[in-house]
Amino acid sequence: MVNFALSVTNTTKYKIVLGNGGAKEITNGSFTYTYTTSGFNTYVLYVSAYNTDQFVSTIHSITVLVQPKLVWSDEFNTDGAPDSSK
Structure with a gap:
C-alpha cells in the first residue's frame, strides 16, 4: 500500500499513471493505492x-x-478435540 501526496499551486485536478496499467484522476492530492504483484517491483x-x-x-x-x-x-x-500427540 502506497500513500501518495501530490501538491501543485492552483491545481484543480491530478492524473497519475501508476506504472502497472492503472491510472487515477483526483481533485485533491492525497490517495492510497495498493500494488499487488509480489516481490520487489519498480x-x-x-x-x-x-x-x-x-x-x-x-x-x-x-x-x-x-x-x-x-x-x-x-x-x-x-x-x-485434536490429537495432542500429533
Whole structure:
C-alpha cells in the first residue's frame, strides 16, 4: 500500500499513471493505492497536475515490496478435540 501526496499551486485536478496499467484522476492530492504483484517491483509513474488552462507533468520511479500474506489452515476430519500427540 502506497500513500501518495501530490501538491501543485492552483491545481484543480491530478492524473497519475501508476506504472502497472492503472491510472487515477483526483481533485485533491492525497490517495492510497495498493500494488499487488509480489516481490520487489519498480514502477514508473507519470504525474500531471491541471488547472483551468494549463498543466505540468513529471515522471517518478518508485520501488515497492509486496510480500504475500501467509495463511495457515487445516481441516479437522474427526469429531472432538485434536490429537495432542500429533
